[in-house]
Amino acid sequence: MNINRRKFLKLSALTASLFAVNKNKAAEIITINSKKTIKPIVISTWRFGLEANAEAWKILSTQGRALDAVEAGVKIPEADPKERSVGYGGRPDRDGRVTLDACIMDDFSNIGSVACLEHIVHPISVARAVMEKTPHVMLVGDGALDFALSQGFKKENLLIKESEDEWKEWLKKSEYKPKVNIENHDTIGMVALDMNGNLSGACTTSGMAFKMHGRVGDSPIIGAGLFVDNEVGAATATGHGEEVIRIAGCHTVVELMRQGLSPEESCKKAVERIILSAKNRNKPLSEIQIGFIAINKKGEHGAYCLQKGFNYAVYSPEINNQLIDAKSLL
Ligand code: ASP
Numbered sequence: 476m477n478i479n480r481r482k483f484l485k486l487s488a489l490t491a492s493l494f495a496v497n498k499n500k501a502a503e504i505i506t507i508n509s510k511k512t513i514k515p516i517v518i519s520t521w522r523f524g525l526e527a528n529a530e531a532w533k534i535l536s537t538q539g540r541a542l543d544a545v546e547a548g549v550k551i552p553e554a555d556p557k558e559r560s561v562g563y564g565g566r567p568d569r570d571g572r573v574t575l576d577a578c579i580m581d582d583f584s585n586i587g588s589v590a591c592l593e594h595i596v597h598p599i600s601v602a603r604a605v606m607e608k609t610p611h612v613m614l615v616g617d618g619a620l621d622f623a624l625s626q627g628f629k630k631e632n633l634l635i636k637e638s639e640d641e642w643k644e645w646l647k648k649s650e651y652k653p654k655v656n657i658e659n660h661d662t663i664g665m666v667a668l669d670m671n672g673n674l675s676g677a678c679t680t681s682g683m684a685f686k687m688h689g690r691v692g693d694s695p696i697i698g699a700g701l702f703v704d705n706e707v708g709a710a711t712a713t714g715h716g717e718e719v720i721r722i723a724g725c726h727t728v729v730e731l732m733r734q735g736l737s738p739e740e741s742c743k744k745a746v747e748r749i750i751l752s753a754k755n756r757n758k759p760l761s762e763i764q765i766g767f768i769a770i771n772k773k774g775e776h777g778a779y780c781l782q783k784g785f786n787y788a789v790y791s792p793e794i795n796n797q798l799i800d801a802k803s804l805l
Pocket of ligand 1: 660661662680681682683691692693694712713714715716717
């Protein structure tokens with residue numbers, strides 16, 4: 476090569492994203508000199524992400540697949556009645572019914588999703604079964620429940636006394652006002668990169684407390700609440716689902732990473748789009764919270780939210796399962 480090596484390295488830093496698809500010799504040199512990939516890594520939304528990450532880490536740290544790790548991880552808050560926005564113990568809709576949304580996506584773009592599913596503690600596993608055992612990608616309501624039962628899932632009562640009491644209290648005024656950062660809604664979204672360098676993600680929630688029966692949020696919608704592209708990165712979301720769906724939130728985050736932005740910059744730009752979309756509709760920003768988290772193929776992570784108060788849990792060889800406050804735009 477007739478180019479001075481130092482100049483070449485400088486050039487390579489500027490054009491690394493171009494070389495990612497270039498299989499010539501220069502790309503090899505850049506790969507050798509570029510930052511090391513951090514793997515495995517798992518990140519997930521909110522404080523309950525810590526326990527979920529710990530479970531996922533058991534699989535990731537023993538060479539397991541990211542897909543298995545994210546499913547096992549999010550099952551922890553799903554089964555925990557103390558977590559009142561996910562799975563068993565989740566707050567009901569306005570009719571007193573606990574309806575769950577979940578989806579999962581792997582490194583081959585396999586996807587599975589369930590929406591408005593009742594009576595099943597682990598909707599994420601039903602979503603995985605939809606992915607692996609049906610010709611479809613999404614089942615909803617009674618159809619999702621029938622399918623779950625046919626697969627051997629047990630029918631259970633998910634409405635715990637605390638949630639029932641809250642719902643009865645809510646009925647006195649029946650005002651639907653999802654609050655920002657007050658836990659009447661939240662989602663566990665988790666994305667992971669495994670030792671083989673493959674990505675997967677999972678996302679599960681009981682959605683907005685006291686929503687209309689049949690309401691579906693962003694969490695079971697691939698591209699909105701979750702998106703994985705094994706060439707690029709993975710992202711998941713929490714917050715007011717109607718806003719996330721409007722901008723195809725997580726697909727947006729991943730596409731921004733594809734253009735070379737860091738996970739944090741990509742999440743920030745997606746939140747900026749949420750703001751624009753809300754302003755166009757005269758929707759007061761004070762009534763919305765959105766948080767995005769993302770990882771890329773190098774195992775770099777990042778997040779951004781609209782209002783202060785959103786945090787996410789990170790477990791990697793460098794960060795031993797810690798909660799990190801996301802930066803906010805407001
Ligand atoms: N995104 C969820 C939904 O809209 C709720 C949340 O994460 O706060 O159903």
